Amino acid sequence: MTEIFGVPLPALMGQLMLGLVNGSFYAMLSLGLAVIFGMLNIINFAHGALYMMGAFFAWFGLTYWGIGYWQSLLLVPLAVGAVGVVIERSLLQWLYKLDHLYGLLLTFGLALIIEGLFRAQFGVSGQPYQIPDELSGAFNLGFMFLPKYRAWVIVSSLAVCLTTWYVIEKTRLGGYLRAATENPKLTQAFGINVPLLVMLTYGFGVALAGFAGVLAAPAFQVNPLMGSNLIIGVFAVVVIGGMGSILGSIVTGLGLGLIEGLTKVFYPEASATVVFIIMVIVLMVRPAGLFGKEK
Amino acid sequence: MKRSTLAAAVAAAFGLAAGAAQAQVSDNMVKIGVLTDMSGAYSDLSGSGAVEATKMAIEDFKAKEKPAFGIEIVAADHQNKGDISSNKAREWFDREKVDVVTELVTTSTALAVMKVAKEKNKIALVSGAASTRITNDDCNDVTVHWTYDTYAVANGTAKAVVKQGGKSWFFLTADYAFGHSLEKDSSDVVAANGGKVLGAVRHPFPGTDFSSFLLKAQASGAQVIGLANAGTDTTNSIKQASEFGITPKQSLAGLLMFITDVHSLGLKATQGMYLTEAFYWDANDETRAWSKRFFERTKKMPTMVQAGQYSSVMHYLKGVKATAGDDTQKVMAWMKKTPVNDFFAKNGSIREDGRLVHDMYLMQVKKPEESKYAWDYYHVRQTIPAAEAFQPLALSKCPLVKK
Numbered sequence: 001m002t003e004i005f006g007v008p009l010p011a012l013m014g015q016l017m018l019g020l021v022n023g024s025f026y027a028m029l030s031l032g033l034a035v036i037f038g039m040l041n042i043i044n045f046a047h048g049a050l051y052m053m054g055a056f057f058a059w060f061g062l063t064y065w066g067i068g069y070w071q072s073l074l075l076v077p078l079a080v081g082a083v084g085v086v087i088e089r090s091l092l093q094w095l096y097k098l099d100h101l102y103g104l105l106l107t108f109g110l111a112l113i114i115e116g117l118f119r120a121q122f123g124v125s126g127q128p129y130q131i132p133d134e135l136s137g138a139f140n141l142g143f144m145f146l147p148k149y150r151a152w153v154i155v156s157s158l159a160v161c162l163t164t165w166y167v168i169e170k171t172r173l174g175g176y177l178r179a180a181t182e183n184p185k186l187t188q189a190f191g192i193n194v195p196l197l198v199m200l201t202y203g204f205g206v207a208l209a210g211f212a213g214v215l216a217a218p219a220f221q222v223n224p225l226m227g228s229n230l231i232i233g234v235f236a237v238v239v240i241g242g243m244g245s246i247l248g249s250i251v252t253g254l255g256l257g258l259i260e261g262l263t264k265v266f267y268p269e270a271s272a273t274v275v276f277i278i279m280v281i282v283l284m285v286r287p288a289g290l291f292g293k294e295k
Numbered sequence: 296m297k298r299s300t301l302a303a304a305v306a307a308a309f310g311l312a313a314g315a316a317q318a319q320v321s322d323n324m325v326k327i328g329v330l331t332d333m334s335g336a337y338s339d340l341s342g343s344g345a346v347e348a349t350k351m352a353i354e355d356f357k358a359k360e361k362p363a364f365g366i367e368i369v370a371a372d373h374q375n376k377g378d379i380s381s382n383k384a385r386e387w388f389d390r391e392k393v394d395v396v397t398e399l400v401t402t403s404t405a406l407a408v409m410k411v412a413k414e415k416n417k418i419a420l421v422s423g424a425a426s427t428r429i430t431n432d433d434c435n436d437v438t439v440h441w442t443y444d445t446y447a448v449a450n451g452t453a454k455a456v457v458k459q460g461g462k463s464w465f466f467l468t469a470d471y472a473f474g475h476s477l478e479k480d481s482s483d484v485v486a487a488n489g490g491k492v493l494g495a496v497r498h499p500f501p502g503t504d505f506s507s508f509l510l511k512a513q514a515s516g517a518q519v520i521g522l523a524n525a526g527t528d529t530t531n532s533i534k535q536a537s538e539f540g541i542t543p544k545q546s547l548a549g550l551l552m553f554i555t556d557v558h559s560l561g562l563k564a565t566q567g568m569y570l571t572e573a574f575y576w577d578a579n580d581e582t583r584a585w586s587k588r589f590f591e592r593t594k595k596m597p598t599m600v601q602a603g604q605y606s607s608v609m610h611y612l613k614g615v616k617a618t619a620g621d622d623t624q625k626v627m628a629w630m631k632k633t634p635v636n637d638f639f640a641k642n643g644s645i646r647e648d649g650r651l652v653h654d655m656y657l658m659q660v661k662k663p664e665e666s667k668y669a670w671d672y673y674h675v676r677q678t679i680p681a682a683e684a685f686q687p688l689a690l691s692k693c694p695l696v697k698k
Contacts, residue, residue, distance in 0.1 A: 008514075011511075011514055014510050015507050015510065018506050018507050018510070021504075021506075022504055119334060119338070123338070123555075123595075124334075124335065124336060124337075124338050124339050124526075124527065125527065125555045125556060125558065126527060126530055126559050127559065128560060128561050128564070131538065144510070145540055147538050147539055147540070149538065150506075219535070219538070220503055220504070220531055220534070221527060221530050221559065221560075223527055225336070225501075225527070229502075229503050230503060261507060264508065268497055268498060268499075268508065269470050269497050269499065271498070271507075272499035273499075
């Protein structure tokens with residue numbers, strides 16, 4: 001059997017595949033963060049809590065109202081987005097003129113409150129969410145059995161990420177958004193409703209987190225702490241990719257998933273730390289991140 | 296430097312004040328501190344439920360024993376961190392006249408508080424922490440380890456699984472003191488019973504995605520994958536093992552599982568698994584009666600940690616009454632010479648290393664169709680007698696054990 005550094009090739013391929021699955025979650029979450037930071041200049045620490053909320057909404061839907069997985073994929077991001085819009089209108093909109101630090105503190109506080117509420121209500125052990133029947137079972141890839149659900153995670157998150165990138169970078173609507181970020185006053189003077197755009201952008205960014213939450217629900221236990229376990233790593237991804245860079249966050253998210261997968265093969269103890277080591281190196285070489293522009 | 300001198304002086308002053316009043320119960324008030332995980336990974340198995348169990352013990356003690364002294368409870372969240380725990384314990388002992396610190400889930404917090412208790416000559420009652428270090432390398436004469444330890448759970452579960460024919464093992468281990476301790480104790484049991492350990496993989500704590508580690512376990516070809524982790528790490532491992540088709544071809548052994556984990560995963564995912572517990576709410580009339588009272592207050596059935604918490608606080612309070620004072624050495628001596636007999640332990644006794652030895656129970660999780668009512672989760676397959684359940688004193692590394 002072919003081996004690379006003492007690891008059989010099929011095992012290595014299997015681990016890379018799993019890295020890609022985790023990378024998909026990183027990509028989707030860091031994309032939401034990048035969109036929000038790029039357009040609103042808000043460092044959204046509540047992102048992890050909203051991801052958790054997405055998973056819980058899916059669980060509520062199934063448990064109390066009989067709303068299945070597929071409907072949840074559509075409805076939950078809308079619901080989480082609506083929560084985001086309320087947060088933006090009631091709290092965040094007063095902070096745009098202030099330093100980043102205020103937005104960071106506010107959203108961090110929000111994250112603690114949201115997590116605390118869910119924890120008080122549901123405890124930390126987590127709630128079970130079954131994989132939908134259509135996606136249970138596995139593909140035999142030769143080098144590994146890939147559960148269909150994990151394959152679906154990769155496909156759907158890539159589709160969502162690429163669509164988002166296309167809309168923001170290549171369409172007229174995206175053009176308005178970018179203009180509104182660059183120079184809000186001038187854009188407003190052209191008759192474009194900038195506050196509305198900003199509100200929708202935040203709503204969309206957190207809806208991405210909600211979507212990731214629904215995708216995560218069948219793979220992991222639905223648990224009030226699931227967001228905070230993930231979010232710090234996701235922030236590292238955003239920093240490595242370059243704050244606010246759309247493409248950067250997608251590519252970096254997937255890439256770091258792969259690197260983490262490799263670390264799990266060769267030195268599993270470091271798999272939670274490797275992201276930060278890379279962050280340190282990148283910041284020393286390119287302080288604006290891999291895809292970021294120096295200001 | 297100056298600050299620590301000042302702190303020491305203040306502490307000494309408090310110590311003197313406490314010493315002067317120690318003819319009886321100091322200030323005529325016994326103060327019990329519950330230091331536990333109120334918000335993190337272990338807050339379901341201990342947390343506010345452990346605080347509630349403490350309150351029940353105090354109420355029951357007051358109603359039955361009509362003590363001449365008052366009893367107060369203080370509780371705090373140690374966030375599973377050793378430094379927070381030792382600071383809080385110090386503050387409680389020095390400034391708030393706390394007599395005993397209890398619960399202490401997570402080994403690192405227990406070890407930290409035991410040191411402070413020894414230094415201040417106060418008592419630590421450990422219920423939730425698991426490592427055998429508490430009564431071995433790090434033992435002291437002011438600590439009692441009440442509910443269970445890694446040796447007891449490994450001994451019960453690993454022995455049963457090896458006897459069922461699960462001879463080759465691979466461990467999935469949480470990479471910190473507790474996980475290592477559990478892996479070591481279980482490996483010893485596997486080897487002693489004629490099994491073989493093929494390898495282990497250590498994962499960061501806490502983790503979310505265990506699929507990579509599980510694939511390694513799968514590739515090892517071991518019959519049994521031993522989960523030397525706890526809480527959400529264990530539940531996620533079990534869930535993902537089934538997703539990747541690892542179970543039922545290879546079987547899982549949850550080396551430290553609580554009834555809350557089974558409740559969270561559901562019987563479909565956990566059926567047939569063996570696990571070892573110190574307590575099951577549905578074991579007999581006495582356990583049912585107590586557990587139903589607990590359920591009315593918390594809406595959950597108690598874990599062994601919460602039941603053990605009640606038992607330890609009750610035994611301590613009886614000791615204060617019997618010795619007519621809260622002198623640490625006198626109360627410890629009384630607790631060690633008096634057997635523990637309540638719904639939690641029958642003829643339990645505290646050894647010189649601080650280990651409470653009592654019967655443990657080997658459980659098997661029921662199939663969904665065997666479960667008749669809410670929280671009806673276990674078959675009690677075997678009672679492991681106190682004498683066999685815990686590490687024999689002959690193997691002890693505790694300096695207090697005379698050999």
